[in-house]
Amino acid sequence: MSDAKLILTERPRPGILLIRLNRPDELNAMNVDLIEELHEVLADVRDDSLTRAIVLTGEGRAFCAGLDLRGYGTPRGATEGEGRAQLGLRVQKHIAGLVDAFRSTRAPIIAAVNGAAAGGGMSLALMADIRIMSETAVLHAAFIRRGLSNCDIGMSWLLPRMIGFSRAAQIMLTGRSIDAAEAERIGLASSVEPADTVLEVALETAEAIAQNSPFGVWMTKEVMWSNLEVPSMRAAIDLENRTQILCSLTRDHREAVVSFLEKRPPEFQNH
Numbered sequence: 183m184s185d186a187k188l189i190l191t192e193r194p195r196p197g198i199l200l201i202r203l204n205r206p207d208e209l210n211a212m213n214v215d216l217i218e219e220l221h222e223v224l225a226d227v228r229d230d231s232l233t234r235a236i237v238l239t240g241e242g243r244a245f246c247a248g249l250d251l252r253g254y255g256t257p258r259g260a261t262e263g264e265g266r267a268q269l270g271l272r273v274q275k276h277i278a279g280l281v282d283a284f285r286s287t288r289a290p291i292i293a294a295v296n297g298a299a300a301g302g303g304m305s306l307a308l309m310a311d312i313r314i315m316s317e318t319a320v321l322h323a324a325f326i327r328r329g330l331s332n333c334d335i336g337m338s339w340l341l342p343r344m345i346g347f348s349r350a351a352q353i354m355l356t357g358r359s360i361d362a363a364e365a366e367r368i369g370l371a372s373s374v375e376p377a378d379t380v381l382e383v384a385l386e387t388a389e390a391i392a393q394n395s396p397f398g399v400w401m402t403k404e405v406m407w408s409n410l411e412v413p414s415m416r417a418a419i420d421l422e423n424r425t426q427i428l429c430s431l432t433r434d435h436r437e438a439v440v441s442f443l444e445k446r447p448p449e450f451q452n453h
């Protein structure tokens with residue numbers, strides 16, 4: 183692994199983790215070292231209740247240009263003489279493992295899409311819980327332009343559920359780009375902001391999340407994603423019921439109610 187930090191992290195405000203993809207010269211294209219570092223950062227905060235929200239953005243003018251087309255590098259575990267198919271599968275699993283890493287992180291992830299998000303970079307943006315897009319940002323369903331399938335890193339599961347099968351199919355089969363205005367119109371972007379304020383708006387969104395009970399936020403994220411997978415509304419309601427009872431038994435719930443009635447800010451226990 184190179185010495186340069188390919189993933190920059192900082193804590194600009196209490197409870198907020200800011201993650202920056204840091205290969206600006208390559209438009210933050212994904213290579214094995216960047217993905218390894220991103221896995222490590224997410225693993226460190228996965229169950230950390232003191233990290234109340236995460237903002238993910240790119241250094242420089244792009245969010246992420248997807249797979250590094252000049253070479254991804256060799257994922258851990260690859261052996262000499264391993265065939266191209268086996269190596270490709272390792273690359274696949276190495277990158278696609280981020281889907282579960284994002285999904286399993288207790289804190290909501292807000293993508294501040296500061297520029298081009300192409301191929302796997304578009305998938306990274308879609309895996310976030312919230313997308314704040316710069317007015318100059320463009321999503322590129324680019325896998326298919328490189329002779330790959332656009333069904334990768336969760337895109338075939340996420341996009342149809344976000345914008346409907348027909349619209350998703352038109353985008354994924356043509357490999358076309360989606361500018362920020364269209365992304366907002368079809369529901370892929372929570373909001374579109376001027377380029378110089380997109381990060382600030384994302385940080386403000388993170389702060390708004392951090393005002394709420396950590397356990398309540400965690401259960402909301404968990405149930406929203408889980409209920410995308412359940413087969414029926416009844417199953418979804420059942421999961422809501424079971425997790426809501428858990429929330430109602432927390433000290434944070436009691437503190438939230440008492441503080442409201444006493445007309446003062448709540449003091450949550452961070453769990």
Ligand SMILES: CCCCCCCCCCCCC/C=C/C(=O)SCCNC(=O)CCNC(=O)[C@H](O)C(C)(C)COP(=O)(O)OP(=O)(O)OC[C@H]1O[C@@H](n2cnc3c(N)ncnc32)[C@H](O)[C@@H]1OP(=O)(O)O
Nearest residue numbers: 211247248249250251252254255270298300301302324325
């Ligand atoms: C060793 C490999 C082992 C085997 C591997 C097998 C793998 C099996 C499949 C695994 C799949 C993994 C999942 C991910 C797949 C993908 O993401 S596929 C899609 C990859 N990404 C792209 O195709 C996007 C390509 N880039 C662009 O379309 C454009 O650059 C842009 C993002 C729309 C921005 O355009 P623009 O602003 O006009 O900038 P450019 O001039 O095009 O680019 C500036 C410089 O950056 C370089 N660059 C851009 N993207 C990449 C990239 N993805 N990888 C490497 N380099 C990139 C570009 O070449 C320019 O460089 P210079 O010419 O030197 O300035």
